[in-house]
Every structure is written in structure tokens, then in C-alpha cells.
Amino acid sequence: DAGVTQSPTHLIKTRGQQVTLRCSPKSGHDTVSWYQQALGQGPQFIFQYYEEEERQRGNFPDRFSGHQFPNYSSELNVNALLLGDSALYLCASSLNGLASHEQFFGPGTRLTVL
Amino acid sequence: AQSVTQPDIHITVSEGASLELRCNYSYGATPYLFWYVQSPGQGLQLLLKYFSGDTLVQGIKGFEAEFKRSQSSFNLRKPSVHWSDAAEYFCAVFPNTDKLIFGTGTRLQVFP
Numbered sequence: 405d406a407g408v409t410q411s412p413t414h415l416i417k418t419r420g421q422q423v424t425l426r427c428s429p430k431s432g433h434d435t436v437s438w439y440q441q442a443l444g445q446g447p448q449f450i451f452q453y454y455e456e457e458e459r460q461r462g463n464f465p466d467r468f469s470g471h472q473f474p475n476y477s478s479e480l481n482v483n484a485l486l487l488g489d490s491a492l493y494l495c496a497s498s499l500n501g502l503a504s505h506e507q508f509f510g511p512g513t514r515l516t517v518l
Numbered sequence: 519a520q521s522v523t524q525p526d527i528h529i530t531v532s533e534g535a536s537l538e539l540r541c542n543y544s545y546g547a548t549p550y551l552f553w554y555v556q557s558p559g560q561g562l563q564l565l566l567k568y569f570s571g572d573t574l575v576q577g578i579k580g581f582e583a584e585f586k587r588s589q590s591s592f593n594l595r596k597p598s599v600h601w602s603d604a605a606e607y608f609c610a611v612f613p614n615t616d617k618l619i620f621g622t623g624t625r626l627q628v629f630p
Contacts, residue, residue, distance in 0.1 A: 408561075435616075437616075437618075439618075444622075444623075445622055445623070446608050446610075447608070447618070448620070449617040449618065449619070452616055459616070460616055460617060462617065494562065504616050505550045505567075505569075506567075507618060509562040509563075510561050511560055512560075512561050514559070
């Protein structure tokens with residue numbers, strides 16, 4: 405049983421570019437949450453996707469957007485990259501309902517913006 | 519607003535010594551509480567969780583945590599630390615809003 409997978413592992417972009425990160429949830433999970441972890445900080449919630457819709461959003465600008473596909477996989481898109489967007493981006497999957505608190509994390513995508 | 523405080527940014531212990539990592543939360547009710555561990559360059563691994571019931575919970579790798587409602591705390595403990603425990607530890611709450619709120623983490627360094 406594969407856990408949560410994310411791609412790519414590392415990514416280097418320049419300011420102003422756009423980036424797409426991908427996440428495949430754990431088998432049987434239908435909900436995907438994205439977190440940003442800046443260096444030396446704890447992860448911060450970006451948004452959550454369920455039934456292909458954004459269900460909840462943290463305090464992040466509209467440059468951050470996402471998508472969930474029918475197979476429950478998800479993408480995180482960031483437009484007009486800023487140096488401050490450099491971080492580890494973590495995807496977490498869960499099962500909607502009573503087990504929604506049990507979130508399983510992927511290894512993350514390390515984004516560096518130059 | 520809900521928040522999590524981990525007062526210790528960095529802790530250093532000798533291998534074999536006991537360990538306690540502190541965590542305090544701010545929330546109107548009792549949230550679900552978690553401890554995660556993160557090795558360098560890795561994602562988060564769940565160590566243990568508390569939902570209700572017995573306030574002393576056991577986790578993986580010999581860790582345990584105690585929930586104290588009166589102190590709004592959920593401290594992580596281990597009786598004897600191994601060199602492989604060196605990592606970053608995060609306390610988190612799940613205040614029934616479908617998102618985890620994390621503390622800033624405590625970096626554990628273990629000396630032989």
C-alpha cells in the first residue's frame with residue numbers, strides 16, 4: 405500500500421515564474437491538504453481539497469491555487485513566484501468524515517526560488 | 519485564535535538521558551493533539567495522538583505524551599534517548615476545522 409507521494413522532490417525556479425507541485429494521496433483517502441513549511445518553521449495550512457473543490461483555505465494569497473482530480477490526486481500551483489515562496493511543500497491525505505483528523509504526510513517538495 | 523507553542527527551539531541531550539519536549543496549546547475546548555517527528559529533508563511522521571480518555575498516550579519509538587487539561591499542555595517524553603532520535607519534533611492540534619495547526623518545532627540534538 406503506497407503512502408502519500410509527491411513530485412518532484414526538488415525544484416528550482418526564478419522570481420516571477422509559475423510552478424506546479426503534484427500529490428497522490430494514500431490509497432483509500434479522498435481529501436488532500438497542502439502545507440507550506442518555511443525554513444525553521446512549522447508547517448502552515450494552505451488549503452484543502454475534497455470532491456474536487458477547495459473546501460478550506462489558510463492565510464495565503466490567490467497566487468496559490470490548487471486542483472483535485474477525480475482520482476483524488478491534487479496539484480498545487482503557485483504563480484508569480486517570490487523569494488519568500490521558497491519552502492518545503494507538504495501534502496497530506498485523509499479520509500473525509502470522522503477520520504479527517506488522521507492526516508498522512510508525503511515527503512514534500514523542496515521549492516527554491518532564486 | 520487557536521495556537522500551539524513549543525517554548526524550546528533547540529534541546530541537546532546525551533544518549534541514554536531522558537527527554538521531555540514541551541507543548542502548550544490555546545483552544546476553547548479539548549482539541550485532538552498530535553506529535554510529529556521530521557528527520558532532515560523528510561516529511562512528517564506521526565509519533566502519537568490524543569483524542570480522549572487516558573491522558574497518558576503511548577506512541578511509536580518508545581515515546582509517550584501526557585495531556586494536562588489544567589495546563590493546556592501535551593508534553594512529549596522518552597525515558598532513554600537514542601542517537602537516532604535526533605530530529606525536529608512538532609506538536610500540532612486539530613481543532614475540528616479539518617486542518618492541523620503546528621507549533622514552530624523543537625530541534626533535538628543527541629550527543630554520544
